Amino acid sequence: MPHGHFAMLNSRNQRLRVLLLNPPFKHRVLRDFYCCTYSKTGYLWHPIDLLAQSGILGARHEVSVCDAVALGMTRKSALDAAANFNPDAVYSLIGSLTLESDLAFIEELYRRAGAKIIVSGDAVLNKPEFLLETHPSIHAALFNFTNQDLLNILEANTDSVRDAAFKTQRGIEVRRMGGASEFQYPVPNHAAFNHNAYNMPLAPQEFVTILTAFGCPHSCAFCNSGVRSLGFSLRRIENVEQEIAHVHSQGIRHIFFKDMTFGIGKERTGRLCEYLVRNAPGTTWHAYTRLDLLDEHTITMFARSGCRLLQLGIETADPRVGSASRKPLDLSRAANTFKIMRREGITPGAHFIMGLPRATLMSDIRTMRRAAALNPGYASFNAFMPRPGSEWFEKGQNRARSGFALKMLVRAAYLYFYCRPRSLVAFFSRTASMRRGQSLSAMLRYLIFVPDLKRRGAGSGK
Numbered sequence: 001m002p003h004g005h006f007a008m009l010n011s012r013n014q015r016l017r018v019l020l021l022n023p024p025f026k027h028r029v030l031r032d033f034y035c036c037t038y039s040k041t042g043y044l045w046h047p048i049d050l051l052a053q054s055g056i057l058g059a060r061h062e063v064s065v066c067d068a069v070a071l072g073m074t075r076k077s078a079l080d081a082a083a084n085f086n087p088d089a090v091y092s093l094i095g096s097l098t099l100e101s102d103l104a105f106i107e108e109l110y111r112r113a114g115a116k117i118i119v120s121g122d123a124v125l126n127k128p129e130f131l132l133e134t135h136p137s138i139h140a141a142l143f144n145f146t147n148q149d150l151l152n153i154l155e156a157n158t159d160s161v162r163d164a165a166f167k168t169q170r171g172i173e174v175r176r177m178g179g180a181s182e183f184q185y186p187v188p189n190h191a192a193f194n195h196n197a198y199n200m201p202l203a204p205q206e207f208v209t210i211l212t213a214f215g216c217p218h219s220c221a222f223c224n225s226g227v228r229s230l231g232f233s234l235r236r237i238e239n240v241e242q243e244i245a246h247v248h249s250q251g252i253r254h255i256f257f258k259d260m261t262f263g264i265g266k267e268r269t270g271r272l273c274e275y276l277v278r279n280a281p282g283t284t285w286h287a288y289t290r291l292d293l294l295d296e297h298t299i300t301m302f303a304r305s306g307c308r309l310l311q312l313g314i315e316t317a318d319p320r321v322g323s324a325s326r327k328p329l330d331l332s333r334a335a336n337t338f339k340i341m342r343r344e345g346i347t348p349g350a351h352f353i354m355g356l357p358r359a360t361l362m363s364d365i366r367t368m369r370r371a372a373a374l375n376p377g378y379a380s381f382n383a384f385m386p387r388p389g390s391e392w393f394e395k396g397q398n399r400a401r402s403g404f405a406l407k408m409l410v411r412a413a414y415l416y417f418y419c420r421p422r423s424l425v426a427f428f429s430r431t432a433s434m435r436r437g438q439s440l441s442a443m444l445r446y447l448i449f450v451p452d453l454k455r456r457g458a459g460s461g462k
């Protein structure tokens with residue numbers, strides 16, 4: 001039973017024990033930044049919500065990190081580790097693909113540790129008040145992890161909370177005041193995360209994850225990271241530089257910039273690249289960005305500052321489907337952009353979505369063939385499933401074909417792309433032999449058992 005730590009949370013002078021938790025799951029899964037996906041080749045980055053809070057909370061409270069997914073922990077070992085820390089509060093990720101399992105884990109932890117539990121993740125974007133009403137164990141849900149809301153909730157300073165749903169004596173309060181145009185936070189405690197447990201395609205084994213912006217200024221209809229659901233704000237550039245200086249002083253030489261769309265604001269991005277060149281020699285980096293942000297000047301600047309991989313959402317080869325999704329990219333530019341990237345030593349990575357609304361079988365096959373023709377360093381094919389918080393989730397938009405047909409299409413796309421001789425040569429020449437075996441077996445497992453694509457928001461039925 002809960003053992004009554006709650007009273008302590010009302011004192012601002014009390015140093016609390018706060019656990020930052022990524023709960024265990026049977027598959028390797030990513031749940032951070034309000035986006036939940038399966039890891040197809042076993043890749044994982046550091047959960048950015050937990051990282052940011054390790055800096056914000058760590059300045060005032062005792063913080064411990066338990067990333068049960070990265071460490072491959074069983075439910076029992078994760079539960080024991082979490083309860084043994086004897087936390088006053090737990091900040092836990094929950095995801096739309098793993099919701100049932102996450103909520104059951106949280107209930108059990110609450111029964112054992114009695115801690116105040118605050119959650120974030122894509123599942124909270126849909127009817128958070130329903131989540132709080134139906135789960136006595138959950139005290140609050142955050143819509144932004146870069147501000148002081150969690151700290152304010154834990155220190156009973158709720159007047160200052162901006163973007164969260166939380167319980168009060170009067171009932172549940174939901175605030176969505178939007179982020180400030182700029183934010184900053186203390187340097188996260190990178191050392192609290194076991195770097196060996198994280199890896200990404202085409203990145204060195206040791207890397208750190210750093211955020212330079214929250215949300216995305218675009219609003220693609222299938223995506224829940226856009227301005228419509230998360231808002232958009234930039235991290236103060238001096239604050240980003242401070243974190244880069246810190247990790248460089250710790251000997252880290254590769255950064256994953258975890259922005260949803262890296263490179264917003266030409267002047268600011270130029271300054272960041274210049275900072276890397278002058279103050280972080282030997283550093284390489286990679287990031288997600290958009291095709292329409294990349295001109296020759298930008299690519300050259302990125303390469304000079306250490307960029308080695310850019311991951312781009314190409315989504316579909318059918319312009320009609322792109323326009324309906326509100327992501328109408330000019331794909332005729334893609335081949336040339338990829339060529340310039342390769343010339344500058346940057347590997348292009350490309351992401352595609354099969355089964356988007358309005359996509360026909362022929363347009364998905366065209367997407368598959370276009371992916372092969374573009375020949376990116378890697379391609380990721382995803383089955384469309386409306387994401388909680390996205391426009392299409394709220395409108396109940398269905399995918400273009402059944403789950404079974406979509407899984408077959410995703411399998412076919414992977415086989416078509418990766419069984420080409422030049423893909424095989426690239427894979428064997430670029431991937432270190434140790435990682436090659438792991439990636440191959442993870443990919444084969446994924447292809448054979450493409451996991452269930454059911455997503456649940458907090459307000460959806462089972």
Ligand code: SF4
Pocket residue numbers: 216217218219220223224225226227260261290313327
């Ligand atoms: S798909 Fe990319 S560009 Fe579009 S809203 Fe999402 S993060 Fe932004």
